[in-house]
Amino acid sequence: MNYEFFIAKRIIKAKQYKSSVSATIIKIAIAAIAIGIVMMMVAIATGMGLQKTIQEKVAAFNGHIQISNFDNNDSEVSLTPLDSNQEFYPDFTQVSGIKHIQAVAIKAGIIRTEKTFEGVLAKGVGTDYNWEAFTDFLKEGRFPNVSDKRENREVLISAYLARRLELKLGDTFKSLFLKENTNEIPNERTFEIVGIYDSGFQKFDANVMLVDIRHIRRMNKWKAGEIGNFEVFLDSFDEIQLKDEEIYHVIPPNLDTQSVISKFPFIFEWISLFDVNIFLIIGIIIIVGGINMITALLVLILDRTPMIGILKSLGSSNWSIRKIFLYNAAYLIGIGLLWGNLIGIAFIWIQRSFGLLKFPNPEQYHTAIIPTHIEVWHILALNIGTLVLCVLMLLIPSYIITKITPVKAIKFQ
Template sequence: MQFKNANKKSISNRIINIAIIAVSIGITIIIIAISTGKGLQEKIKSKTVAFNGHISVMPFENNESQISVLPFEDDLNLRKIIKKNNAVNIINSVAFDGVILKKENDFEGGIFKGVDSNYNWKVIKEFLIEGNYPEINKKSISKEIILSKIMAKRLSLELGDNVDLYFQNSKNQKIPYKSRFKIVGLFNSGFPDIDNNLIYGDIDQIRRVNKWEKNKTGSYEIFIDNIYNSDKISKKIYNDLPSNLDSISISKKYKSTFQWIALFDFNILIILIIVIIVSVVNLSTAILILIFERSKMISLLKTMGLKNNKIKKIFLWSGLLIISRGLLIGNFFGLLFFFIQKKYALIKLDPETYFVEVAPVIISLSEILFTNILFIIVCTFLLWIPLNIILKISPSKSLRFR
């Protein structure tokens, strides 16, 4: 008899331990999914914004083109109109033109991004890996450029080398305009579209090639305080702009990219649902085992007049104890992963697919608390189902289980 009781206790302990492990693994997976999913979202957004701004203002004709087809006047009054939105921090004047880079017999196509002497280089500071920024002033046209490490490698170029650029102006001139530039800096964004194309240089170079006046520009790059307000601020700016200019937010400009990273939230939700289902199944099994083992106690409590709801609460507390232990262990390992990945960057990613070389991790205390509370509430609610089934058994039937 003692052997049977010990054997039953051993089985129930194993089932409870399995339930605790299931909960701990589940919450660990959720923390990893949230931290990597949010990390990827924020990193991709920040990279996109760094090279494009939160909002672009340009003539409508430039919307569907990678180059600045039509210029507009870089007017102080226009800047004041845009600046009246308190969320606006930076306005960069830029222009784009298609170029071909040539070194001996090697060619490479690219997009020349012209910036002026007031350009705020801080926005791409974290991506500059070698050298410095081009020296641009109003007195003369700068012959310095920066380009990506990838583009330089393809043309066997290094920092300090000279390279010929061939410009094709917007009027489709037959003979491209050729100019020689010195490479003073190399950057690496991790974005193939940027690293394979973008070259930074003096906007006056584009003005000269396209015969623009000195006060003309291709577009404004506008940086605001919060990317999540970009759509709203873009609409406000658009309402105040002259009829020939459009305002487009970064989420609209790179719609497919933002739609893709929005799917990360859906993936996290699916993982959360699967983890909760698995955890509830294991918890329910553990609770059922406990109820069967204590069927004599349940019968005794019922005969003493204790209501079903109170008996259910006894086993519900047992379930909550299992959940709490699992959450404690799971949070520990989830946060351990977070700090290790944050410091040592052990998990690598394919930049061609994910636009980053290392899996970034971001998670807030509020997200951890919300996840834990949601987990407890959902699991507790679903545990009432097995409790209701078992507690319908009459005292006489419960005694037969012994």
């Protein structure tokens, strides 16, 4: 143990240290570090939680990557059928990191009731559809049974559409779907609501209802096995750009890929701004915390001026004495980080478990409850970064020790 650390340790344990004039200022500095680390952890957790929630919701409706015909169809509606008999379906083994692939088809229509009507996108799904992505969205009822030998009338509709159309679980309604020849009489289908979902993402809730894909095939006069497009789900959203390129190079040349990032650029550009806000908050809080620690360090030096004089008279170098106070300051920062971590992690856990805090305008953020998500390495990086930056900020003010002369310091006592 070097003597600088030994002296710093003795100062920390001394009773005078805890009851000195500087004790209150030191406590304020510790509280500032603790509050700062809590705010930084909450900023990271809520920012990343909101990003992750929106990513998951967009992917639930579209998959991470879509495989479709190479054409100029920019609409959501499936126009040209695609043969589902592909080498990569139903098991996509050519590319690693793929969790699931499913076949879907979409047709635009109108739901008509006695009082009102609404435009919808009927998304046809089959037995391969991943209902797990919709489990958290399901509010009432169950998912449609699309595994029967014959097509059925069961449909999953959003709470938004059900509210606007004044429909409830168990109700039936009629839908109209235009044919390719607009002069012909539209297709009419009667559906029964067996489930109601609410994703909180109004862009999708206002349009999408899920039906048996065989309805879409029959109305479009497609052959058995023909679909609109494939939806691919990945193990990691962070690899979406890389996997998009890999998938594109292994599928047939008549097929194209599109990631949800390129399909909904405005959504992902918006949530990418959260990173800027997070870094801005962290930067401001670290600066404020550093200033508080500088104040505490100067008070410590002032309070221990006689000791500095004695140490200098005994032959200690300026850098050795500075190290004593830097060790002391690092200890104070560590105390603040400890309390900040305990409070911050507890707050994030409570919010994640019980969802006490909610958005006043959930339609703007596409979720009602403020989500939280933080990784262990984020917490470690935040603590190490805060400790290192604060200590580095203290190097300059600690230079004042070099200006203290032993004679004046001892007289000061």
